[in-house]
Amino acid sequence: MSRRFTRQLEDGPRDMTVSTRKATRRNPFEILLETLVRVAGYSAVVFVALIFVFLMREALPTFNEIETDELFNRRWYPIEDYFGILPLLFGSLVITLGAALIAIPFGLMTAVYIAEIAPRWLRELLKPLVEVLGGIPSVVLGFLGILVLAPLIRRILHVPTGLTAFTGAVLLAGMAIPTIVSVAEDALDTVPKAYRDAALALGATHWQTIWRVTLPAARSGVLTATMLGIGRAIGETMTVMMVTGNAPQIPAGLNALFMPLRTMTATIAAEMGEVASGSVHYHVLFTIGLTLFLISLAVNLTASAVLFRARRRAERLLS
Amino acid sequence: MKCSGYLLALAIAVFTLGACDSGRQQPNSEQTVETVTLINKGSDTIVNLALAWAEAYQKMRPNVSISVTGGGSGTGIAALINSTVDIANASRRMKNKEIANAEETGVTPVEFVIASDGIAVIVNPENPVDKLTLQQVSDIFSGKINNWSEVDGDDFPIVRLSREVNSGTHVYFLETVVRMGDKKDETLFSTSTLLLPSSEGITTEISQNRNAIGYDGLGYVTDAVKTIAIAVDDTSPYVSPTVETVVDTTYPVSRSLYMYTLGEPTGATRDYLDWIFGPDAQAIVKELGFVPLE
Numbered sequence: 315m316s317r318r319f320t321r322q323l324e325d326g327p328r329d330m331t332v333s334t335r336k337a338t339r340r341n342p343f344e345i346l347l348e349t350l351v352r353v354a355g356y357s358a359v360v361f362v363a364l365i366f367v368f369l370m371r372e373a374l375p376t377f378n379e380i381e382t383d384e385l386f387n388r389r390w391y392p393i394e395d396y397f398g399i400l401p402l403l404f405g406s407l408v409i410t411l412g413a414a415l416i417a418i419p420f421g422l423m424t425a426v427y428i429a430e431i432a433p434r435w436l437r438e439l440l441k442p443l444v445e446v447l448g449g450i451p452s453v454v455l456g457f458l459g460i461l462v463l464a465p466l467i468r469r470i471l472h473v474p475t476g477l478t479a480f481t482g483a484v485l486l487a488g489m490a491i492p493t494i495v496s497v498a499e500d501a502l503d504t505v506p507k508a509y510r511d512a513a514l515a516l517g518a519t520h521w522q523t524i525w526r527v528t529l530p531a532a533r534s535g536v537l538t539a540t541m542l543g544i545g546r547a548i549g550e551t552m553t554v555m556m557v558t559g560n561a562p563q564i565p566a567g568l569n570a571l572f573m574p575l576r577t578m579t580a581t582i583a584a585e586m587g588e589v590a591s592g593s594v595h596y597h598v599l600f601t602i603g604l605t606l607f608l609i610s611l612a613v614n615l616t617a618s619a620v621l622f623r624a625r626r627r628a629e630r631l632l633s
Numbered sequence: 634m635k636c637s638g639y640l641l642a643l644a645i646a647v648f649t650l651g652a653c654d655s656g657r658q659q660p661n662s663e664q665t666v667e668t669v670t671l672i673n674k675g676s677d678t679i680v681n682l683a684l685a686w687a688e689a690y691q692k693m694r695p696n697v698s699i700s701v702t703g704g705g706s707g708t709g710i711a712a713l714i715n716s717t718v719d720i721a722n723a724s725r726r727m728k729n730k731e732i733a734n735a736e737e738t739g740v741t742p743v744e745f746v747i748a749s750d751g752i753a754v755i756v757n758p759e760n761p762v763d764k765l766t767l768q769q770v771s772d773i774f775s776g777k778i779n780n781w782s783e784v785d786g787d788d789f790p791i792v793r794l795s796r797e798v799n800s801g802t803h804v805y806f807l808e809t810v811v812r813m814g815d816k817k818d819e820t821l822f823s824t825s826t827l828l829l830p831s832s833e834g835i836t837t838e839i840s841q842n843r844n845a846i847g848y849d850g851l852g853y854v855t856d857a858v859k860t861i862a863i864a865v866d867d868t869s870p871y872v873s874p875t876v877e878t879v880v881d882t883t884y885p886v887s888r889s890l891y892m893y894t895l896g897e898p899t900g901a902t903r904d905y906l907d908w909i910f911g912p913d914a915q916a917i918v919k920e921l922g923f924v925p926l927e
Contacts, residue, residue, distance in 0.1 A: 391797050391821055401824070460834065465841050474790040474844045477827055536818055556834070559827035560797070574827045584797045587708045590734050591715075 341433070351616075369607055372600035379594045383603070390562035390576070392585065399602055401562040405575035406606075408565050409554060412483030413490060414549040416541055419492030420487065425539070427493065429502035430524050441499065448492030456556035458483045464557060471572065477559035479575040485553050490543035497542055501535020502528060512532045534621050541617040547609060555580035578602045671699045675722030676710020676801050677832055678850040683722055685917050689909060697895050697901055706801030713742065713793040713893055715731055719902050720804040721893040724750065726799030729784060740896040743857045747909055749924040751879040751887040752806060752856070755836075755858040757843040762786040764862040764871040767813055767885060771848060774811050776823025781844070793826040794847030803886055851879065852856045852922035890923070 376385075380397060387398025426442050463484060464476030471480075504529050513523040528534065559574025562581075582599050589596040673683055680703035688774045706723040713721035727735075727742060734740045754770055756762060762784055765773075772778040774793055782788045788840035796803045812818035829835050835847040840857035851874055854860055862871035864883050878884035898906055908914055915925040 323916055389824065391798070391830075392802065394819075394821065396821075415757070460837055467841060475792040475827065475838070477829075477838060482711075555830055560829065561825050561827050565825040574825065576828070585799060587704055587711070587799065589707075590711055590731070 317444040318585040333604035336474065341525065358475055362515070366607065367598060368436060369604045373604040376416065376594070376597040376601045380598060388564055390581070392598065395594070397594070397598045399578070399605070400596070401564045401575055402578045402581050402602060403566050403605065404441075404570075405558075405562070405579040406579070408570050408575060409479045409482045409569060409577055410544065410548045410557060411485065412479060412571050413486035413543050414489035414540075416483060417494060417543055417547070420605070421491045421539070421543060422498055422536065424495045425498035425502060425536075426524055426529070429447070429499045431520075441496075444495045447488075448496065452489060452550060453552045453556075455485050455488065456553040459553060459557035474574050475574060477557055477560055477574050478572050479565070480571045482554040482558035482577075483556060483571065486550055489550060490547045493546055494539045496538035498532070498536050500541065504535070504626050505531045509556040534625065535619060541613065546614065548610060548613075549606070551577075551579040552581045555583055578606050639927055648875045654900060654903040656839060667696065669697050671697065671720065671901055672718040673699055673720045673722065674702045674712050674718045675703060676706040676707075676890070677796075678724040678800075678802055679722040679747075681852065682748065682890075682918060682921050682923060685875075685921060689913065689917060690905060692792050693908075697905070699905070705762060705797065705799035706804075707780075707799040710893065713895055714738065717893060719894065720898075720905075722785060723893060724806050724888065725845070726891065727893060735864065735895065738895075742810055742875075742893045743780045744894055745767050745892045745894075745895055745909075746889045746891050746926065748915075748918045748926060749825055749879055749887060750890050751874040751876075751884050751924065752802065752810075752848050753851050753854050753874040754810075754861040754886075755785040755854060756861060757841075758857070758859045759843045760786060761860065762861070763859065764864070766864045766866060768812060768866070770863065771820070773812050774780055774806075774822055774826065776818045776825065789844050791846060792838075792842060792844040793823060794838055794845055794917050795822060795828055796835070796848075797828050797830050802850060803875050807861075809886055809888070810848075851876070854922070862875070876919065876922070887924070890908070 335455050385439065387396060387400050388400060389396040390401050404440045424444070428437050428444075432440060459481055464481050466476070467473065467478065467481055467484075468476035509527050509531055510523055512519075514528040541591075554577050556575065558580070559577040560580055561572065561574040562576040565571075565573060582602055583593070586599055589599065603624060663922070666905055669901060673687065680701060683701045687701050691697060692697060706721075706725055709718065709721035710723055710727055710731050712718045716730065727744070732742060736927050753866065754765065760781070762781060765784060769778065769784050769869070773784070776793075779791055780788060780911055781791055795806070796806075807822065808814065808816075810820060812820050829838070829840075832849050832853045835849055836855055836858055839854075841844045854874075860874050862873045864871045872878050872884045872885050874886070879887040892906065892909070894902060894906075910926070918925040
């Protein structure tokens with residue numbers, strides 16, 4: 315904290331000289347441009363705040379209309395007034411965790427291969443291909459899941475149906491991997507060549523250089539890549555709705571990944587079109603939306619806290 | 634959030650263009666024939682029928698344009714209450730709550746029975762089971778029966794498939810089959826029931842998976858799945874769902890299909906509904922595997 319503060323102090327006077335210099339030759343166009351840039355910058359904060367207020371306004375009546383413990387009921391069946399959101403919460407968590415477990419190792423390995431190991435011509439071929447993979451519409455992946463992946467999973471794993479949380483997790487991983495690869499590869503690419511040369515000169519093997527020097531140096535970018543990937547997975551709706559079976563059951567035990575589960579996003583997507591606005595069901599759906607919002611907020615805050623601490627530590631080490 | 638400025642600009646551009654367009658087109662359309670647009674939305678069970686009707690009707694009356702979308706009975710009725718559609722399709726009757734909601738806006742919804750439909754219980758063609766009593770079907774969907782061997786089938790787990798809760802077919806099946814018509818019964822679908830967003834999803838899964846059982850409107854049953862003959866109780870005969878058994882009401886799981894308008898229909902909507910009750914439209918009903926009105 316103190317370091318940041320001193321840096322601000324150092325920055326202070328420099329800022330002032332810049333602005334005084336600017337004041338002498340300011341033209342209206344520059345002022346307009348500056349204002350626009352500033353508005354664009356603040357708009358992010360304003361939009362998030364507005365969305366939060368809107369969600370709160372639509373979600374809060376829930377707590378007047380039904381008892382709070384009804385929300386922690388084990389059953390979700392809104393047309394008969396069962397509003398337990400636990401099965402949906404666990405469904406989302408299991409599927410997202412499953413997707414993360416597949417996507418993070420696979421994505422990072424791909425990124426390391428592309429950035430550090432692959433020859434130049436292969437890298438120039440692989441990177442755009444991975445990005446094309448990221449551009450496939452999720453509904454197309456959903457069809458692929460229903461027609462190809464689900465029957466395959468049923469036959470290979472001998473589960474009663476192929477429409478399971480695992481099927482969803484595999485497809486979500488497929489969707490998160492391009493994001494992870496792309497961002498992580500960029501981060502690895504920005505690590506100065508001198509770091510690698512130094513490690514190699516000290517006698518480290520290629521693998522040791524990657525694992526002990528390059529990856530840690532690109533840590534913040536790698537973490538961002540992971541977070542963006544998971545962010546894409548938890549918010550994805552269409553694919554999970556098509557392939558996870560949408561059965562609102564509470565996952566039990568280790569085989570939870572191979573059961574049909576229902577996610578929060580799929581629930582909102584499937585039911586929002588049908589509810590009368592202002593009904594209990596409507597408010598509960600907004601409560602689910604609010605829960606999703608808070609979860610992704612928590613994930614992002616954790617990520618930036620970790621990043622921030624890592625950066626400060628790096629600064630301390632370098633100084 | 635860098636791109637929010639661009640997005641805004643784009644949105645403004647699109648709006649302005651849209652405005653220009655409609656401004657240019659309006660005088661033109663007044664000179665030619667006046668086109669009427671009818672918006673028709675609701676039950677996924679009815680959507681193919683409604684599309685076929687709209688197509689035939691537009692061929693006959695080129696000045697009428699009818700847009701048909703699905704989404705589920707509940708979706709259509711909600712849209713009707715919000716006055717965003719002219720006609721709502723529903724595979725169930727409006728609930729009292731929905732009628733009350735509509736009346737709050739000052740207009741009473743008007744109901745039209747447009748055709749009948751049988752709900753077929755379907756399994757994979759490889760499944761040896763081909764007849765069940767209503768009680769057995771109810772026990773399967775409520776989770777009391779979990780293996781095909783309990784209903785004289787092979788030793789395979791049962792995978793239950795259902796439409797989403799916004800589907801009129803779902804509500805109808807719950808009331809008529811799972812609860813066997815008993816209004817006080819509070820049996821629910823088993824939590825392990827897969828809720829699929831479309832009829833196609835159910836047909837696809839059943840045609841691939843020999844463990845699966847599901848239900849669907851007669852109009853959606855294909856050769857890739859097998860229908861189950863149903864008996865009301867142990868002593869009654871087992872009846873397969875066909876157009877004939879639905880017409881003579883021997884098949885126990887059949888229902889009416891509805892269209893709703895807000896208030897008595899007038900103008901183009903009236904003409905369209907009159908045509909639907911005529912022989913041409915009812916012939917289409919039969920072609921699509923539904924059951925025409927008498």
